[in-house]
Amino acid sequence: MFPELKWYYIVVAYILAPSLSFCNAYGAGLTDMNMAYNYGKVALFVLAAMSGKENGVVAGLVGCGLIKSIVSISSDLMHDFKTGHLTLTSPRSMLVSQAIGTAIGCVVAPLTFFLFYKAFDVGNPDGEYKAPYALIYRNMAILGVQGFSALPHHCLQLCYGFFAFAMAANLLRDFSPKNIGKWVPLPMAMAVPFLVGAYFAIDMCVGSLVVFAWHKLNGKKADLMVPAVASGLICGDGLWLLPSSILALFKVRPPICMSFFAST
DSSP states (O other): OOTTSOHHHHHHHHHHHHHHHHHHHHHHHHHSOOOHHHHHHHHHHHHHHHHHHHHHHHHHHHHHHHHHHHHHHHHHHHHHHHHHHHTTOOHHHHHHHHHHHHHHHHHHHHHHHHHHHHHSOTTOTTSSOOOHHHHHHHHHHHHHHHGGGGSOTTHHHHHHHHHHHHHHHHHHHHHSOHHHHTTSOOHHHHHHHHHHOHHHHHHHHHHHHHHHHHHHHHHHHHHHHHHHHHHHHHHHHHHHHHHHHHHHHTTOOOSOOOOOOOOO
């Protein structure tokens, strides 16, 4: 399917993947963090550099996806085992359930991908599904092939500057008194709107204002109910994607549309 990625690279990736999966599972058990993306990025840079300028981008992206998918499963399994331990579930049942879920995912995941791919304009920077990480990983693959010369002008200087700002902000937040540190912005949260667009920041702002007002009115009840409300919003928004995709496939458009244009 991808002739740019040589078969022996695939063999090496499958040989290295189990040891990397063990490391990722061990780290996830200790820190509750999935580092599969970092392993995938390492594979991306290595394969892109080894495959050369002609095939490096595609080979790096495919190899990155392969390593990341394999390594990520180990972290998911560790999280499931931790949940099973808390609920006194049999480890054997958890492992069997994971295998069944993986088998189902092999069928459902491609179908879901093609449903989105056919129904929506995925990857359009002006559309609803911008796929920002696709652009990021593609640029990393280009960087692995061409080096720093492929970056835009002053890109590295901006990266250095904002990296220093993120470090300083985190240090200030952690070592300042609590009444001061709570007002220091989180660089990770600041970075999200740059990736997915300003609409996400507006949604977060509205939600934060509602939570803030709720805590002011009834803090005790808010502590109990905010997670439930958040879960309902996330589930409802996620479940709506299926009927939205079906309507888009049949070219059904909403009766009301709002647009903003630049003033002349």
